[in-house]
Amino acid sequence: MTIIRHPTNSAIFVGTPEEFDLAVEGEFSAAGHWIVSVNDVEQDLMCLEPEQAMREGERVFELNAQRFQEDMIRCRGIEFAHLGMMVEVNGEMGTIQGMNASANLDVLFTNQLKHGKHTHNCHPSWNVKYFDGNGILIAHFAENECVLRPERPAA
Known part of the structure; x- marks a missing residue:
């Protein structure tokens, strides 16, 4: 095998x-x-x-x-999120694995002893921090309020 x-x-x-x-x-x-x-x-x-x-x-x-x-x-309306991106949801680190039918994030949390080995349904703007590939915070939503986000590209 x-x-x-x-x-x-x-x-x-x-x-x-x-x-x-x-x-x-x-x-x-x-x-x-x-x-x-x-x-x-x-x-x-x-x-x-x-x-x-x-x-x-x-x-x-x-x-x-x-x-x-x-x-x-x-x-x-979130243009910066991508598969494999590190996020912090309500203080817990994880990785975006996909999006479900409710347009929420499917997140696999790093602490699998606490959260299990399955993905969790997470609202993309409720207590979420988004990190780039270097671990730098690029976006932050607290209680559905945008605290920080990358500048949107011109339409």
């Missing part, structure tokens, strides 16, 4: 069918194939090489990231 994690994007990994509890024997054997998971969601494709599966994972992640940003702008 084998799992290979993406070298720079922790949301992407590839594995053998055994890792995903798929059949490896019989008429429709999955043996010798690689499957990709993006944000803990198994993708509906099989690849012959782990490198090919990793490229497919990167492609799916980029499509999801683009869709996330478009939806976040359209639904919430």
